[in-house]
Amino acid sequence: MFRSRTFLLAAPALVILALLPLGVDGYILGLLTLAYYYAVFAMSWDLLFGFAGEVNFGPSFLIGVGAYTAALLNHYWHWPIPACLIVGSLAAVIAGVVLAVPALRLTGPYFGLVTLVAVLLLQNVIVLFAGVTGGEIGLDLPDVLAIDDNTNYYYALSFMTVSGAILYGLSCSPVGLILQASGQDAVEASALGFNVAKHKLAAFCISAFFSGLAGAMLIFYLGTASVGTVVDIAVGVNVIIAAVLGGRRTIIGAAVGSIFLIGAGEILRPLGQLSTFVVSAVALLVILFFPGGFLGRVLQAGGRE
DSSP: OTTSHHHHHHHHHHHHHHHGGGTSOHHHHHHHHHHHHHHHHHHHHHIIIIITOOOOSOHHHHHHHHHHHHHHHHHHHOOOHHHHHHHHHHHHHHHHHHHHHHHTTOOTTHHHHHHHHHHHHHHHHHHHTHHHHOTTTOEEOSOOSOSSHHHHHHHHHHHHHHHHHHHHHHHHSHHHHHHHHHHHOHHHHHHTTOOHHHHHHHHHHHHHHHHHHHHHHHHHHHTEEOIIIIIOHHHHHHHHHHHHHHOTTOSHHHHHHHHHHHHHHHHTGGGTHHHHHHHHHHHHHHHHHOTTHHHHHHHHHTOOO
């Protein structure tokens, strides 16, 4: 892992990101803080799709479960943030198991459709029980991670770094190789003696844990939990695009894609609705002509990972 080309590219980039607060203002730090949480969403998604081969069209379901569980505990019972984060991530894992056990029995696009429907159901539950969840308006939180821009930035950067190291290390391990084999040819992997269903369920649980934890940390950064920030289908679409842009089956590339997507969207904001068109067009061109994504292209140009 530490001798890989991906690590050699990521290490100096992290040093530069760690030094950014010395030279940029709070506005830029705020954008990057948001991008780092999205990076964890995208890296978690890439583990499930890039390696296990399961297309999760509803990553915001797991994100939303973790976020709203933490938000409800903090809003109504004033649980401390660390406890809310732990319970929120565990709730996402439980919800992921409940969803994945029957869904993994399906083949083809049906797994993806099940995850998409799960997002719609969660949205409806939040709106129907608006008296408790805050509905479309959202739920304010009495506690936040920090009020200082630099502190919030380093929280997010540290979280992204640790999460990325764990997910990337897992992808390089024998478990990651088994997941990759299962995603490419489940029948052949089963014939070799691997329990495909068990490994895919494990990948889904790991993805759920990091998605739920990132969702919970995000709402404590924003100070509110709402459908538009953690459960909306557009959130899931951005996560998927970020992972594909950065490079499928690279893990770290998903973080690159997230930073690019958030940064490009903000730079082009003066264009209004046209900004969405431009970012979408760039994403489409990258997917069509560079299917390996940004990081995949760099690794390919520089030789084997």
